[in-house]
Amino acid sequence: MTDLEQTLAGLTVPVVGAPMAGAAGGALAAAITAGGGLGLIGVGNVATVEQVRTEGAIAAATGHRIGFGLMCWSLPQNPELLDAALEFDPVVVSLSFGDPRPYLAKVRDTGAAVIAQVGTRAEALDALEAGVDGLVVRGSEGGGHGRGVVSTLPLLQQVLDLTDKPVLVGGGVATARGLAAVLAAGASAGWVGTPFAACAESLFRPELKEAVIAADTDQTVYTRAFDIAQRFDWPQIYGGRALANEFSDEWAERTDALEEAVTDEMTATIKQARVDADLSMAPVYAGESAGLVDRARTAAQVLEDFTPFREHLRAAQRWLD
Ligand SMILES: Cc1cc2nc3c(=O)[nH]c(=O)nc-3n(C[C@H](O)[C@H](O)[C@H](O)COP(=O)(O)O)c2cc1C
Structure with missing residues (x-):
């Protein structure tokens, strides 16, 4: 062995x-x-x-x-x-x-x-x-x-x-x-x-744990949008699965447009949303099993x-x- x-x-x-x-x-x-x-x-x-x-x-x-x-x-x-x-x-x-x-x-x-x-x-x-x-x-x-x-x-x-x-x-x-x-x-x-x-x-943070507990199996999204917005240079083949929220609803399907649209202000907003646990904008990384x-x-x-x-x-x- x-x-x-x-x-x-x-x-x-x-x-x-x-x-x-x-x-x-x-x-x-x-x-x-x-x-x-x-x-x-x-x-x-x-x-x-x-x-x-x-x-x-x-x-x-x-x-x-x-x-x-x-x-x-x-x-x-x-x-x-x-x-x-x-x-x-x-x-x-x-x-x-x-x-x-x-x-x-x-x-x-x-x-x-x-x-x-x-x-x-x-x-x-x-x-x-x-x-x-x-x-x-x-x-x-x-x-x-x-x-x-x-x-x-x-x-x-x-x-x-x-x-x-x-x-x-x-x-x-x-x-x-x-x-x-x-x-x-x-x-x-x-x-x-x-x-x-x-x-x-x-x-x-407690807010994130509660959000995972509340989410169902169909309420996550796989996307690069959060990384693009934060200007993290993850290789393109890796996205992340997170709870769907207002930000991902707007950008998850339009990451090419997001690459063009991202501004320092947007990056700062997402980073601040993480600090504030503003779950409408911040990524909460979780898989489909959030529903379980x-x-x-x-x-x-x-x-x-x-x-x-x-x-x-x-x-x-x-x-x-
Ligand atoms: C909040 C969160 C953060 C993660 N961070 C990392 C990480 O830093 N390194 C890594 O190798 N995988 C990371 N992963 C992926 C996990 O290693 C693993 O592949 C995944 O959670 C397994 O699927 P499940 O979420 O359905 O249990 C992360 C997953 C979650 C949910």
Whole structure:
């Protein structure tokens, strides 16, 4: 067994808490590990070394092992973010949204396993060729940034046929039924974002958590509009799934026009809307599974609510008789 296989086999609940910039800090990551899963701290494109150290220290103080998730496309602008994360001896490091090759050896030298989120079959093949220890299939239903082209189940079926390495799966895995489905297909664990973003230990402001809880499965939108408006230079292939709001209603379908229309004032307005939690303008990153989150919970309760997955797997065994 590889270290990653051993780590995943040791989980009480086969759920990995997705790294979520602005939501998954040290408290959430540690709470997920404490509850029997494995939590990852999200390090975004505007993160600072100080923030990484602060969140890492919060998790370290609990004594629970955690991982980190970083964004390859933005790491060249701030490579110290990875060094700061590695100071905390993570079990696993997710290197997503770009080429992980430049960072693989450095992470491996610390003993951490490397995983990468993939959104297409071609991305999966590329990550395997790069030599990652495991893959995260991330379907277009998922919250936050990622590819918006293939949904979770078709991608999972394709990728499971490509490799014997552990495959985690995210994008809409939010209940015991969803977890049972992907485990029965052959996934090693769920990769869960949105339900944890709305939980008590998340860094999301209370208004954002309430909005995720209130939203239904059909109230999200996949778009680059929020990034264009904030002048974030995300590679064009990555949009983000967020709760639909007035801003996305106006611009999500017209991103070419938005590239032309964006002004310093608009950028400032969106950034201020985030500070003020003005949800008509600010992005609230969440996936379709927002519709499966219907009450305020702690991370431990989210994990507990996943545990009937075993009953669903048992029920499916009737097909073996
Ligand atoms: C609020 C939020 C922030 C996210 N930030 C990151 C991030 O910083 N790094 C990353 O690799 N993925 C990020 N993601 C994507 C998650 O890793 C994951 O793919 C997704 O949440 C899984 O789908 P789900 O939201 O349906 O559970 C984010 C997702 C959300 C909801």
